[in-house]
Amino acid sequence: xxxxSEFRDKDRFNKLLQQIEQEADPSRDYHFMEFCGGHTHAIxxxxxxxxxxxxxxxxxxxxxxxxxxxxxxxxxxxxLAHDPRVILCSYGDMLRVPGSGRNSLxxxxxxxxxxxxxxxxxxxxxxxxxxxxxxxxxxxxGFETTTPPTALAIKTAQQRELKNFSVLCNxxxxxxxxxxxxxxxxxxxxxxxxxxxxLGPSHVSTxxxxxxxxxxxxxYQKPVVVTGFEPVDLLQGILxxxxxxxxxxxxxxxxxxxxxxxxxxxxxxxxxxxxxxxRTRFNWRGLGDIPYSALRIxxxxxxxxxxxxxxxxxxxxxxxxxCQCGAILRGVKKPKDCKIFGxxxxxxxPVGPCMxxxxxxxxxxxxxxxxxxQVVEK
Ligand code: SF4
Numbered sequence: 001x002x003x004x005s006e007f008r009d010k011d012r013f014n015k016l017l018q019q020i021e022q023e024a025d026p027s028r029d030y031h032f033m034e035f036c037g038g039h040t041h042a043i044x045x046x047x048x049x050x051x052x053x054x055x056x057x058x059x060x061x062x063x064x065x066x067x068x069x070x071x072x073x074x075x076x077x078x079x080l081a082h083d084p085r086v087i088l089c090s091y092g093d094m095l096r097v098p099g100s101g102r103n104s105l106x107x108x109x110x111x112x113x114x115x116x117x118x119x120x121x122x123x124x125x126x127x128x129x130x131x132x133x134x135x136x137x138x139x140x141x142g143f144e145t146t147t148p149p150t151a152l153a154i155k156t157a158q159q160r161e162l163k164n165f166s167v168l169c170n171x172x173x174x175x176x177x178x179x180x181x182x183x184x185x186x187x188x189x190x191x192x193x194x195x196x197x198x199l200g201p202s203h204v205s206t207x208x209x210x211x212x213x214x215x216x217x218x219x220y221q222k223p224v225v226v227t228g229f230e231p232v233d234l235l236q237g238i239l240x241x242x243x244x245x246x247x248x249x250x251x252x253x254x255x256x257x258x259x260x261x262x263x264x265x266x267x268x269x270x271x272x273x274x275x276x277x278x279r280t281r282f283n284w285r286g287l288g289d290i291p292y293s294a295l296r297i298x299x300x301x302x303x304x305x306x307x308x309x310x311x312x313x314x315x316x317x318x319x320x321x322x323c324q325c326g327a328i329l330r331g332v333k334k335p336k337d338c339k340i341f342g343x344x345x346x347x348x349x350p351v352g353p354c355m356x357x358x359x360x361x362x363x364x365x366x367x368x369x370x371x372x373x374q375v376v377e378k
Pocket of ligand 1: 322323324325328335338339340341342345346350351352353354355356362
């Protein structure tokens with residue numbers, strides 16, 4: 001268990017907490033946004049939120065691809081799933097996320113649509129090979145981490161001359177979303193969300209590297225620390241942000257040197273560039289339109305683009321009026337500020353995506369809010 005147990009070591013964990021207490025100046029407040037929902041869950045699961053000094057606050061960001069998928073795109077997938085020619089494949093989380101009017105792919109499945117949960121895009125490819133008489137559509141979501149496998153599947157489908165496989169591409173890009181948050185009126189003008197630095201997701205950075213974050217430290221003067229998902233990783237990352245903030249410096253630092261390099265995985269980046277190009281804009285759930293923040297399939301692979309194959313139009317999204325996911329994703333509100341949190345909206349009866357996704361902030365609060373630390377003992 002090397003590379004896991006040492007990053008859950010209780011002594012190291014407690015020592016880092018002590019260092020944070022010593023170095024976080026009590027005369028100032030620290031607000032750090034963890035962009036990624038995986039970080040949000042780890043922060044709660046390991047009791048970090050409860051153990052940090054009161055003046056060190058973690059602000060939860062929008063980094064969960066399920067949470068930011070607009071309801072219109074889910075409606076699009078549901079409509080496709082109801083087409084009797086189609087087998088609609090996607091990851092498990094995505095099946096339960098409500099589209100407009102609390103419909104979901106899981107409900108569509110209950111109504112007879114052929115919706116299948118897959119663990120990877122290659123599973124969808126295999127389903128296409130096994131069902132040549134059906135149209136197999138992979139509902140692709142995710143940030144830079146899951147994009148290279150989708151690109152590989154498209155290339156494989158082309159090589160194998162698969163005629164019944166296509167991808168409904170909803171891959172998103174991390175840096176434009178961070179830029180959007182920093183430029184939003186709430187952060188820039190109103191001051192309702194203070195952000196003194198960012199924890200960058202290590203899994204995304206294994207692909208894109210540290211370099212893209214250089215822009216933020218130069219343009220917005222906010223430190224960024226790329227950090228892993230284990231408790232010791234997270235506390236180290238927070239300590240590194242505190243140190244930068246104390247010294248008034250803004251740098252990109254890499255806590256996750258064991259997996260992330262400056263330039264990232266160039267081979268994966270080339271694969272992505274070969275198969276995808278930028279959309280001029282994409283409507284993120286809760287964040288609105290963000291220019292050049294998502295990918296679509298290049299014309300060279302048009303035959304595998306479900307939007308073209310099924311002549312899909314730009315979807316319109318209608319969110320549930322009571323749902324506060326938009327404010328939560330921008331860090332303006334906390335899940336418990338939503339009036340229906342834990343009442344009308346629970347993991348069994350989700351109203352918004354933040355309660356469904358395994359990386360959603362509402363789900364983290366619901367499952368882990370009050371629990372104790374679960375750090376592995378030596
Ligand atoms: S509790 Fe439910 S409805 Fe409220 S913000 Fe969270 S997901 Fe949306």
